[in-house]
Amino acid sequence: MTEPPHPPATFMEKLSWRRAQLGSFHRSVAAIAGAGFVFRAVYAVVAKREFDSCGPPAAALCGDAFYYSSSANVFARGYGFENRLGGPGHFFQAADHPPLTTIVMAPANVLFWRHSPLAQRLLMCLLGAAVIVLAAFLARRLAGPAAGIATAAVAAVNANLWMNDVLVMSETVGAVTLLLLLHAAVRARARPTLAASAVLGAAVGLCGLARAELLLYGPLLVVPLLLGTAGVVWPRRVAAVAVAGLASLAVLAPWTVYNLGRFDEPVVISTNDGLTLVGANCDRVYGVGDPGGIGFWNLQCRFDADAAFGTGSRGDQSTQAREYRTVGLDYIRAHTDRLPHVLAVRAARAWGVYAPAEMVWLNQGEGRDSWASWTGYVQWWVLVPLAAAGAWVLRRRGQPVWPLLASVPVVTVTALAFYGIVRFRLPADVSATVLAGVALGHLAERRPGGRR
Secondary structure, eight states: OOOOOOOOOSHHHHHHHHHHHSOHHHHHHHHHHHHHHHHHHHHHHHHSSSBOTTSSBTTTOOTTHHHHHHHHHHHHTTOOSEEOTTOTTOOEEOOSSOSHHHHHHHHHHHHTSTTOHHHHHHHHHHHHHHHHHHHHHHHHHHHOHHHHHHHHHHHHHOHHHHHHHTSSSSHHHHHHHHHHHHHHHHHHHHSOOHHHHHHHHHHHHHHHHHOGGGGGHIIIIIHHHHHTOTTSOHHHHHHHHHHHHHHHHHHHHHHHHHHHTTSSSOOSSOSHHHHHHHHHSSGGGTTSSOOTTTTSOOTHHHHHHHHHHOTTSSSSHHHHHHHHHHHHHHHHHHTTTTHHHHHHHHHHHHTTOSOHHHHHHHHGGGTOOHHHHHHHHHHHHHHHHHHHHHHHHHHHTTOOOHHHHTHHHHHHHHHHHSOOOGGGGHHHHHHHHHHHHHHHHHHHHHSTTOOO
């Protein structure tokens, strides 16, 4: 009788043994993710080391990256969620954005260099590689190994993903949490237990801590998915929705409770809603006098509101957010005749069908290079028909399609409620990547010699 092989003893034997246990799928995905990380890291080091696309040195960063980079540095030094952009001794309690990106980026200030935006960018590149892996495993779960490998390849080269990975912003963290949510949704649909519903709800809460608009997946994905579960009695379906909702609240509650003692008024997710509303609802973005910038967002609207109404000078962030919110909502009520056209342009901008050259120019204000934006624009329209084909493949195989298609109403509602920018299309970019990979994997299986 043949003796069993002896267990690995040395480090190299263990390494070889573990490698042998991994199948070709794992090795392929690991290789693609590694190549994707190297590309992102080289791009960050070469193109983002000295100057960013908005003009100033990369150390100054662009747009919302000011807040994320500074807050991560402050958090890493043990000061909590504060804003110290004014310099030493000039700080205040801040909740401009949800906290997860700040928390995730904090180790870059501890493990790499002291407050190095480049280190923060490299950490984001590592998360970008995680997006490749998570997308690949989701596609494999839905349509098999060929779809998973194809999805990894698409995710590695999709500019709509990697141009976010070299920025110190929340899109990459949002993509990671969204893919975790989609995995939980597929699992809950396959095994409709209360435990799976709780995990699904917790994933929604985690998404909200990354990007607030991803909470829309609660009513637009989780509720219809759980209520539409076949073979489950209605009382149990309703219980599943309740469990998911409670799990979401449990994940969000610590951040909300933490903010109770920091601000004059309640802050559930962030204080940025007021500034967003006032900047997206004023003459400058409603086409009053000048059609340029319609449907977008303009910081000058805030300064106009400060001059006209004295907003921004009283109380803390929560009070200022309430005042800005009031000004923005009042403007909407006074300009309902222009609102339909503005809403249409917002949605068209988000989906890339309105003035793409304007969007490329506007993207530079947040650190996205124009060549990367144009690359992403072309790739998006290549992926759309492939994604449609992938949805058809999943439907034919009896696999759930709505978890991926739910990105369409999520993106549209986000753009209509706030303003039109292509980065709000992130959920659809993730879904299109997975669906396109499913379609390409299906073609690979059907080729001569391919495995069905």
